[in-house]
Amino acid sequence: MRTEAEKAYTAGIVDGEGSIFIRFRLRERGRHGISHEFTTSISIANTNKDMLHWLQRIWNLDTKLLFRKGNEKNKDVWTLRVENKHAIRLMLNEILPYLIIKRKNAELLLDFINHREERLNVSSKLPVGQRFCGADNYELIAVEQMRGLNARGLKRWGHDKKEKDKP
Numbered sequence: 475m476r477t478e479a480e481k482a483y484t485a486g487i488v489d490g491e492g493s494i495f496i497r498f499r500l501r502e503r504g505r506h507g508i509s510h511e512f513t514t515s516i517s518i519a520n521t522n523k524d525m526l527h528w529l530q531r532i533w534n535l536d537t538k539l540l541f542r543k544g545n546e547k548n549k550d551v552w553t554l555r556v557e558n559k560h561a562i563r564l565m566l567n568e569i570l571p572y573l574i575i576k577r578k579n580a581e582l583l584l585d586f587i588n589h590r591e592e593r594l595n596v597s598s599k600l601p602v603g604q605r606f607c608g609a610d611n612y613e614l615i616a617v618e619q620m621r622g623l624n625a626r627g628l629k630r631w632g633h634d635k636k637e638k639d640k641p
Contacts, residue, residue, distance in 0.1 A: 485572030492518045494579035498617045510609040516556045521549040579623045586616045
């Protein structure tokens with residue numbers, strides 16, 4: 475069981491160093507046509523490997539740290555990526571009250587995971603020929619909304635970069 479301080483500290487790390495994603499891609503499946511693949515994740519990158527190990531321990535995460543070698547201008551960076559939907563749901567539900575910057579991202583990801591699971595659960599009960607394939611409108615809209623929330627600079631606030639340069 476995590477303490478409220480651990481939940482709040484984790485929320486601060488996610489707010490400051492984390493990214494919350496919904497990725498979408500079309501994938502050719504040979505004679506089976508095209509499949510719609512979604513990947514959901516929380517990524518936290520930092521130069522402090524011990525902090526990421528602390529997160530793994532506190533949240534009981536069975537994930538490996540990814541490593542990127544630094545150069546003369548940048549330090550080495552480790553990334554903790556959580557892709558297990560159960561782990562994502564557990565973490566986000568517990569830190570949501572403490573999130574400030576990434577709150578909308580977290581709420582959108584939780585809604586997306588719940589929607590997708592419910593949809594796939596209903597589909598799996600249908601005969602094979604009637605099962606859902608592909609993405610529905612909600613899922614595609616959620617991907618675009620997350621892209622907007624994750625955009626940097628003026629794009630995040632609904633402005634084109636060129637708008638900044640206009641008199």
